[in-house]
Amino acid sequence: NLLTTDAGIVSEGILVASVDARLPGLPPDQRRLTFDLMSERIAAQPGVDAVAQVMMSPFSGQGWNGSVRGDQAGAEQWQESWFNRVGPGFFSTMQTRLVAGREFTARDDRSAPQIAIVNEEFARKVFAGANPVGRTFRMDAPAGEEFQTFEIVGLVANTKYGGLREDTRA
Numbered sequence: 001n002l003l004t005t006d007a008g009i010v011s012e013g014i015l016v017a018s019v020d021a022r023l024p025g026l027p028p029d030q031r032r033l034t035f036d037l038m039s040e041r042i043a044a045q046p047g048v049d050a051v052a053q054v055m056m057s058p059f060s061g062q063g064w065n066g067s068v069r070g071d072q073a074g075a076e077q078w079q080e081s082w083f084n085r086v087g088p089g090f091f092s093t094m095q096t097r098l099v100a101g102r103e104f105t106a107r108d109d110r111s112a113p114q115i116a117i118v119n120e121e122f123a124r125k126v127f128a129g130a131n132p133v134g135r136t137f138r139m140d141a142p143a144g145e146e147f148q149t150f151e152i153v154g155l156v157a158n159t160k161y162g163g164l165r166e167d168t169r170a
Contacts, residue, residue, distance in 0.1 A: 014094075016057050032109075039087075052094070053087035058161050067140035068170075070126040078140060079125045081170045082161070091117070091156050101133035101154035108153075117154035122170035131155065 019038070021031040035053055043051040056062040067078035088104045090096075099120065108115055116137070123132045133155055138147040158168045 018057065035087075050089060050093040052090035052092075054090055055085040058094070058159075059163065063162060068122075068126060068137045069140075070132075071136040071138075072127065079170060081122060081126075083139075084161075086117075091154075094159075096159050097157040099155040099157055100131050101152070103154060114148060114150045115153045116150040117156055118152055119156050119168075119170065120158045121168045123155060125170045 019035070021034050026034060039051045039053060042048060056064065064083045065080055066083060068081045069078050086104065088106055088108070091098060091103050101117070104115075104117065118126075118132055123129055126132070126137060127135060132152045134152065136149050136151050138149050141147050160166055161169065
């Protein structure tokens with residue numbers, strides 16, 4: 001099993017599968033349960049070391065970006081950042097080094113406070129390189145909507161996400 005891109009093989013032993021739970025007509029509240037059950041069943045298979053869920057797989061060509069602003073005094077400038085939704089164990093499954101803080105857990109669901117894990121480039125751009133764990137940032141919102149505020153619970157090493165030749169993105 002190889003994760004491949006146009007640039008070649010990224011890593012051996014990683015299988016990426018895309019599943020759209022909307023196709024069988026599952027209501028939104030059943031989609032999460034379906035993905036959790038699939039993850040449990042896959043994790044139980046012989047030879048499987050780790051399973052993680054992600055909204056947009058690395059090197060898939062998909063992207064979601066927006067503007068953020070840190071909580072520090074004088075943080076008036078918005079910075080571009082790239083986002084994704086990932087499940088518990090994503091960073092360890094992808095062998096992305098956790099620099100500080102923690103990974104997401106099963107308790108970090110939609111009913112919990114909004115939290116984020118950011119990379120070192122995000123910390124450099126938004127917090128002048130300081131450890132961001134415990135800090136907050138705001139995500140820009142469309143006109144008429146409130147800003148979303150996220151608490152940072154983890155800091156991970158920079159990785160490539162869109163392509164191997166890309167500059168590091170926050």
